[in-house]
Amino acid sequence: MSKLNNLFKEAKKNKKKVFIGFVTSGDPNYASSKAIIKEMTKSCQIIEAGVSFNTSTSDSPIIMEANDRAINSGMNMSKTFKLIKEVKRETKTDTCFVLMTYLNPVIVYGIKKFINSCNSVGIAGVIIVDGSLNSPEEKILINGLSKKNIGYTKIISPTNSDKFIQQSIRNCKNSFLYITSYYGLTGSKNVNIENVKKMIKRVRKYSKEIPVSVGFGVKTPTQVKQVSRYADGVICGSSIVNKIAEGHKKRLKSKKLATFVSSYVKKLSKGIGR
Amino acid sequence: MKIPPFKEINRPTKDGFWINKKTKERYGGQYISPLLVPNLKRVEEGFFKAIKDKKFMKELNEELLTFIGVNTPIHFSPELTKLAGGEKKVGRIYLKRTDLHTNHSHKPVSAYSCCKLAKYLGFKKILTETGAFQNGRAVASACSALGLDLDIYVGANDAKKLAINKDISALHGANIIEVHDSTKSLLPAMAAALRAFQSEPDSMYVVGSVAGPHPYPLMVRTFASVIGRITKKQFKNLVGKDPSTIFCVCGGGSNMLSLQYPYLKTKNTKLYAVESSGKGLATGKHGATIAGGGKMGILLGMQSKVLLDGENIAESFTEASGLDFSSIGTEVAYLHSIGKIKFLTATDIEAKKTFMMMARKVGLICAIEACYVIHAAIKEIRRTGKPKQNHLIHLCGSGEPNVAQMMEFMKKNK
Structure with a gap:
């Protein structure tokens, strides 16, 4: 059984929900990002690490700026693997790491090499x-x-059809399904709870088992709490990345930036009411 | 002249791939976020319905003939023929004048057709991107004529360069959004338009080239091929046979496929595409995806040849905004891979000198984009042309938006 399956199974058994934090790896640079991610392992069961792509077609301006900061600091796929490997070694954390990226960085890195690197570093999804x-x-x-x-x-x-949802459930292996609470870009609106309820209902028509996590527009502990009533996992992304941008503008670095960001992530994660 | 009907002669798979059977390379596809899936499905289904709808096609063709004026002339150019070595040595050179369309470039044909489709499908607003503002202006005019709202995404650097077409687009009522991401050129403008499409499913995205996710490459070349269909008939009427060679400039490839598509299976017609080698291929500062050794990549919803910078898309460099693109249309890349199209290049300086030559010797102010192809075509015809051959060059735009830039060039080179 995969790490992610175990995590969601355990959580369900204990009637708990999973908190997922997103950051762009290497944002604003390798050292600070590593410090931030290390701190985030204390409050996130899953860390979704974005691997930047400069022609992304689905990221909000907030994430696009994070991509630019990471790329300008020299970040790439192999450095992302190195960073996560170091974080895991130095923290001995149970937190699962999920990579989020676009196909181009993966095919340039090499699909087989990518799969092998995920395996050797211990990437969960x-x-x-x-x-x-x-x-x-x-x-x-x-x-x-x-x-x-x-x-x-x-x-x-x-806006996806039932047929698309069924196919997506089939292609979603050993992992959770990611539901966006609205159509549009990450972080551009507030979470839409009515959509969340409807979407989970639609998914459950086709699978009683698959864990569902909800993202897009979840920005406050209250929203985390609301979403966690219905979903197995709650994803916060843009608001965390925004906090990194804010700290970076204040010229905070490494540990100070990590504390600044992680105290916010901690507050968010408490919304889940574990 | 009536518009000859469209014939599908290079069909992609139903997922929108052109597959090179020898190398197994796949060009095209629909590599997009799931959020865009329903929007693209609506466009795809609507497109196939519309082109089978006789009433829609009849109306569209009439408007292309009257409003866009697609019956532009083809004429013999004694000056270019002389420059290439003379009729006795290399044959005759002809120009296809799509600069004479309403809005002065080849773009209005696909732009108007796509906007007409949007209206047919009940969309109220159009989203598009532009580099040289040829597409922006063409879509702006179409939206005015058809009563549609419009957002144009343009790279911030391009917006500064081509003030006239930008102003004309604004006069048509377009909302112009400057894109400050990454290279501030056509590529991030297209990415921004795609992101907007994801947020506004009630708007239809109109791509300015034969690029992007399926069905756009197929749809744009199908609509744009009106130019080639008319040309084929015109050229036969004028010369009595098909051209020996056809030369088109190639950024994304829309003007190339618009003219060359109906000739893909024509024996004895050799097809050429000309890319911008910017400051020279060796400097690395160019916009030549094929000639510059682009690799397979996935961007903007498609798999095609791409100029890469590590895992990211590299910046292209050329003074012609319409050619400033680090990738190339999927069908064009496929046709190159099977050896159907020969690629040539011209540098920015060669294009500028050609602009001046066309102004002084031929009496035409050509879009700077067209000057790359004129330069490379003359060079190639001089080298390989034979007596009694007939060569066709696509003069794909007017140079009026380039006037300020070229005045500076003229002053500096007095």
Whole structure:
């Protein structure tokens, strides 16, 4: 069983929900990002680490700016693996790491090499934003990652058809399904609870088992609490990245920046009421 | 002249891939966020419905003939023929004048058609991107004519360069949004338009080139091929046979496929594409995705050849905003991979000198983009042309937006 499956199974058994924090790896630079992620392991059960791509077609301006900061500081796929490896070694954390990126960085790095690196570093899951359902690249990734017991997450949104949702559940292996609470870009609006309820109902028509996590517009502990009533996991991204940008503008570095960001993440995570 | 009907002669798979059978490379596809899936499905289904709808197509063709004026002339150019070595040595050079369309470039044909489709499908607003503002202006005019709202995404650097077309787009009522991401050029403008499409499913995205996720490459070349369909008939009427060679400039590839698509299976017609080698291929500062050794990549919803910078998309460099693109249309990249199209290049300085030559010797102010192809075509015809051959060059835009830039060049080079 995959790490992510275990995590959600354990949480369900203990009637708890999973808190997922997103950051762009290497934002604003390697050292500060490492410090931030190390601190975040204290309050996140899953850390979603974004691997930057300069032509992303689905990120909000907040994430785009984070991508630029990371790329300008020299971040790339192999440095992301190195960073997570170091964080895991230095913290001995149980936190699961999920990589979120686009296909281009993966195919340039090499799909097989990517799967092997995920395995050797101990990555728990992968999300490819533009990995389309029928693409040969997605098939190779799903097969390769499944063999190593690494999860593959699919994203679905309120405008997707039932057929698409069914296919996404099928392609989502050893992992959680990522539901966006509205259509649009990450962090551009506030979470839409009515959509969340409807979407979970739609998913449950086709799968009673698959863990569902909800993201997009979850920015406050209250919103985390609201979402966690319905979802198995709650994802906070843009608001955390915004906090990094804020701290970076104040010229905070490494540990000070990490404390500044992680105290906010801690507050958010408490919303989940564990 | 009536518009000859469209014939599908290079069909992609139903997922929108052109597959090179030898190398197994796949060009095209729909690599997008799941949030865009329903929007693209609506466009795809609507497009296939519309092109089968006789009433829609009849109306569209009439408007292309009357409002856009797609029946632009093809004429013999004695000056270019002389420059290439003379009729006795290299044959005759002809120009296809799509600069004479309403809005002065090849873009209005696909722009108007896509906007007409949007209206047919019940969309109220259009989203588009632009580099040289040729597409921006063409879509702005179409939206005015069809009563649609419009947001144009343009790279902040391009917005500064081409003030006239930007102003004309604004006069048509377009809302112009400057994009300050990464290279501030066409590529991030297209990414921004795609992001907007994800947020506004009630708006239809109109791509300015034969690029982006399926069905856009297929849809844009199908609509734009009106230019080539008319050309094929016109050229036969004028010369009595098909051209020996056809030369088109290539950034994303829309003007190339618009003219060359109906000739893909024509024997004895050799097809050429010309990319901008900017400051020179060796300097690394260029916009030549194919000639500059681009690799397979996935961006803007498609798999195609791309100029890479590590895992990211590299910046392209050329003074022609319409060619400033680090990738290339999917079908064009496929056609190159199977050896159907030969690629040539011209530098920025060669294009500027050609602009002056066209102004002084031919009497035409050509879009700077067209000057790359004119330069490379003359060079190639001089080298390989044979007597009794007939060569066709696509003069794909007017140079009026380049006047300020070229006045500076003229002053500096007095």
